Amino acid sequence: xxxxxxxxxxxxxxxxxxxxxxxxxxxxxxxxxxxxxxxxxxxxxxxxxxxxxxxxxxxxxxxxxxxxxxxxxxxxxxxxxxxxxxxxxxxxxxxxxxxxxxxxxxxxxxxx
Amino acid sequence: xxxxxxxxxxxxxxxxxxxxxxxxxxxxxxxxxxxxxxxxxxxxxxxxxxxxxxxxxxxxxxxxxxxxxxxxxxxxxxxxxxxxxxxxxxxxxxxxxxxxxxxxxxxxxxxxxxxxxxxxxxxxxxxxxxxxxxxxxxxxxxxxxxxxxxxxxxxxxxxxxxxxxxxxxxxxxxxxxxxxxxxxxxxxxxxxxxxxxxxxxxxxxxxxxxxxxxxxxxxxxxxxxxxxxxxxxxxxxxxxxxxxxxxxxxxxxxxxxxxxxx
Numbered sequence: 001x002x003x004x005x006x007x008x009x010x011x012x013x014x015x016x017x018x019x020x021x022x023x024x025x026x027x028x029x030x031x032x033x034x035x036x037x038x039x040x041x042x043x044x045x046x047x048x049x050x051x052x053x054x055x056x057x058x059x060x061x062x063x064x065x066x067x068x069x070x071x072x073x074x075x076x077x078x079x080x081x082x083x084x085x086x087x088x089x090x091x092x093x094x095x096x097x098x099x100x101x102x103x104x105x106x107x108x109x110x111x112x
Numbered sequence: 113x114x115x116x117x118x119x120x121x122x123x124x125x126x127x128x129x130x131x132x133x134x135x136x137x138x139x140x141x142x143x144x145x146x147x148x149x150x151x152x153x154x155x156x157x158x159x160x161x162x163x164x165x166x167x168x169x170x171x172x173x174x175x176x177x178x179x180x181x182x183x184x185x186x187x188x189x190x191x192x193x194x195x196x197x198x199x200x201x202x203x204x205x206x207x208x209x210x211x212x213x214x215x216x217x218x219x220x221x222x223x224x225x226x227x228x229x230x231x232x233x234x235x236x237x238x239x240x241x242x243x244x245x246x247x248x249x250x251x252x253x254x255x256x257x258x259x260x261x262x263x264x265x266x267x268x269x270x271x272x273x274x275x276x277x278x279x280x281x282x283x284x285x286x287x288x289x290x291x292x293x294x295x296x297x298x299x300x301x302x303x304x305x306x307x308x309x310x311x312x313x314x315x316x317x318x319x320x321x322x323x324x325x326x327x328x329x330x331x332x333x334x335x336x337x338x339x340x341x342x343x344x345x346x347x348x349x350x351x352x353x354x355x356x357x358x359x360x361x362x363x364x365x366x367x368x369x370x371x372x373x374x
Binding site for chain 1: 149150151152154155158159259262263266267269270
């Protein structure tokens with residue numbers, strides 16, 4: 001059940017959720033920092049600076065409205081399907097097989 | 113004689129700068145835990161912390177000029193020795209931060225915005241001050257103030273877009289703040305000396321510049337700057353009981369153990 005505070009009333013200013021990303025250096029990757037609530041993207045940028053990056057030097061800052069993020073969801077079965085067959089290590093046994101067949105191929109019986 | 117005049121004008125200017133920042137920082141700091149939402153609580157408190165840091169810098173310069181201890185100057189001077197604008201000493205609303213704080217966020221924003229505009233036009237002058245240590249400190253302070261201005265401008269813009277109910281409340285808050293702001297953009301009784309000695313260049317146009325900046329920001333959003341009022345002039349040391357109470361609370365710990373090193 002929604003609480004009174006979480007219900008958006010008609011005409012009331014609404015706070016939106018934003019995800020905050022920062023880049024430490026020009027060549028560095030954008031990395032997720034935190035989430036926050038703000039009334040507008042510009043406000044979200046300002047609040048991100050004051051809340052999470054006040055004591056750090058950074059190169060750049062992004063705020064992304066949470067609803068702009070397409071989410072797969074933690075329940076997605078795909079993430080937990082067995083994937084070892086995509087690893088080289090899953091095929092190590094072939095080395096032995098190759099060796100075995102190679103040796104068979106070299107015996108006098110098979111060298112007609 | 114000339115040196116004495118310079119010294120007195122410089123001390124007056126430093127007191128205006130230091131006392132304004134000390135008082136505005138204290139009132140802003142009282143919002144800790146009470147701002148409209150958590151993120152803004154942190155942002156507004158960190159602005160308060162900036163302002164308090166600026167006050168500490170100015171009190172340090174004042175101590176260097178006239179002797180005495182920076183913290184004594186901040187905490188032990190009586191209200192009538194203070195030079196801050198009366199607008200800055202007013203409470204944030206009914207109640208106190210310790211008891212039943214029914215504070216008014218629109219008023220806090222309106223007041224801080226009017227003060228920010230003053231800081232802007234005043235710092236633009238102070239960075240050219242003939243007192244070099246002050247000019248250097250002001251250059252550093254101005255870099256931070258840019259972000260305070262952004263913060264308040266953003267709030268004003270978002271409120272203006274939120275509909276007439278909220279925009280109307282902000283105009284009422286501006287009216288209330290302006291009712292105490294007659295002394296805000298004044299450089300006080302030694303303004304002429306401050307300008308002539310190069311301590312505060314172009315002091316005579318400070319109020320006009322301030323008004324122009326305020327109107328330029330408010331007008332596109334549909335707000336106006338009401339007539340300025342106020343029977344008391346803080347630049348002359350005239351203050352309300354609100355300041356007396358604030359100083360009593362602020363200096364309570366400091367006075368409890370004189371000479372303690374914090």
